[in-house]
Amino acid sequence: MTNPIVTEDLEKVYPGGTRAVAGVSIEVHPGEIFGFLGPNGAGKSTTVGMLTTLLKPSGGRAFVDGLDLRTETDRIRRRIGLVFQESTADDQLTGRENLELAAAIYDVPPAEARTRMARLLEEMSLTQVQDRLVKTYSGGMRRRLELAAGVIHTPRVLFLDEPTLGLDPQGRAGIGQVVRKMRDDFGVTVFLTTHYLDEADLLCDRIAIIDHGQIKVLGTPAELKDKIGGDVLTVTPQQAGVDLEPILRAVPGVLSVQRHESAYRIKTPQGESITPTIVEACFAAHAPLASVSLKRPSLDEVFLEFTGRAYREEEGPSATDMALRMNQFRGRKR
Amino acid sequence: MTLRALRALTVRELKRWVRTPTAIIASVMTPFFYLLLFGQAFNIGKFLPSGNTPAVLAAFQGAPDYYSYFSAGMVIFVVLFSSLFIGANVIFDKRLGYVKKLTVAPVPRSVILGASVAAGVFRCLLFGGLVFGIALLFHQIPGLSGLTVTAPVTAISVVEIFLAMTFLAAAFTSLFITLGYVIEQIEAYFALVNLVNLPLLFSSTALAPATIMPSWLRYIANGNPITLSINVLRENLFPYAGYYTYAPEIYLGILALFAVVVVALCVRVTVGALSPR
């Protein structure tokens, strides 16, 4: 079985000289949900643009569903579905009319289109609002409608450019479920871009981190976390002068222990499940703990690890949005 | 496949249009004011000695009065005027991401242009027909000047008038839609459109007969596609032996050729504008 997306040194230089994508080589496997993770301006949308025939690569090669991007644009277009980063639903049409339009331009036979539309509207919880103009939709409803329109023709490869942009956590979870279900039901291969590490973690089978147009690291979420060294647990004993190190090292699942004055930094793959064990072990050794804090590997740390610098906030329209999200990240840490 | 996409895209254009009634009312009002105010006030035929029918006929290419002469010109001008706005929609569609969505869809580029042109021509014909109807109606209202038709109305003349409007609308809607694909700024678009629109109107015989123009302008006026379409109307509405160089069918042929050339050029430019870059 050919890999649905293969790129070899794919490159894009915009007129004006910005090298938005600087030699990307990836292989996406059949039926996989592949995540492209990176900050603003990393080159995510540009990569999606090239793979979906919207932009012309300046260098390198790419194959979508086995078809050469340079010569078989038309056949590729029939086999892919796409949800853009920005909203593209027609807000003067109803939700249903938007889907009908998509079905017509992708030439889905009318009878089949009707069944698929009914099913998709149901799955996206849009059945009740299908006859309302899209301009009355909420951001989440729009996004779900665009997702439905993107798969109305049962594409082989589905590209989602920040499908959860601007949604609340519930909306994001909803989109995640739907994407997973589509993959499970139709075996569609999904290529999605996102800013959120936790989202990529939950949803994607493999993740590539892109920065300045280059892939920094690629692997399953577990592999990436391992490379960072997992969660960091910091504990302090009630009485000073007790050496906790041997006790902590004896707990299964602890990778390393470092002492910083009175505190101990413990690296572990599963911080949450190991916390009670550690508390009990110390208690049993007559060295009760005064405090325990758990720090998750976040995008900041993944970034720091693989790019050698902190996750930056770029200028541009989504800078505020980004700042907001970074706060969400920070809020999740304890 | 192609036909279905063409129909769906055309219907989408028309739905969007119908769902913005203020825009429709605004575009209906403009020609209405021309007919009700400008045409009624500017009735220059009154300067001619009254009762001198041959002089009036000679002055207005066989039309029985200035208003009849002018309203035939207005029908065609409204067709041109309605085509202007279509290109602005493309600029909005680009901003809304709709064009991007179509670009990555397996639809022939000519269908994308074709659907906008079809919707545009429909609108132009509707407004052209409306102006025609209003002008005829004014003829029935005492105290108002109106369009007086002096020729017998035949099926052929109706078809010829309809085709003249269609060819002109097809050429100009494709032209303005293509402009919309090429230009990014709505302000730049309207500036350019006015640069095309007003000179075309003033260098045609829509408002004034070529006989009173200086000779250099007369040459331009006689070759102006607006004049050619108006000629088809006037020849069918007020036949006047000896004034027109050609029969209406010849003017129609020239117009058809003009439309084909313009549309073909526009398809090329649009395909370029919609290609991956």
Ligand SMILES: Nc1ncnc2c1ncn2[C@@H]1O[C@H](COP(=O)(O)OP(=O)(O)OP(=O)(O)O)[C@@H](O)[C@H]1O
């Ligand atoms: N049309 C364009 N012309 C010139 N430069 C562009 C164009 N589009 C994008 N760029 C530049 O290319 C780089 C990559 O942009 P891209 O949109 O691919 O980033 P992204 O990863 O999708 O970012 P975001 O998370 O903000 O959506 C940026 O530096 C951007 O300024």
Ligand SMILES: [Mg+2]
């Ligand atoms: Mg982007």
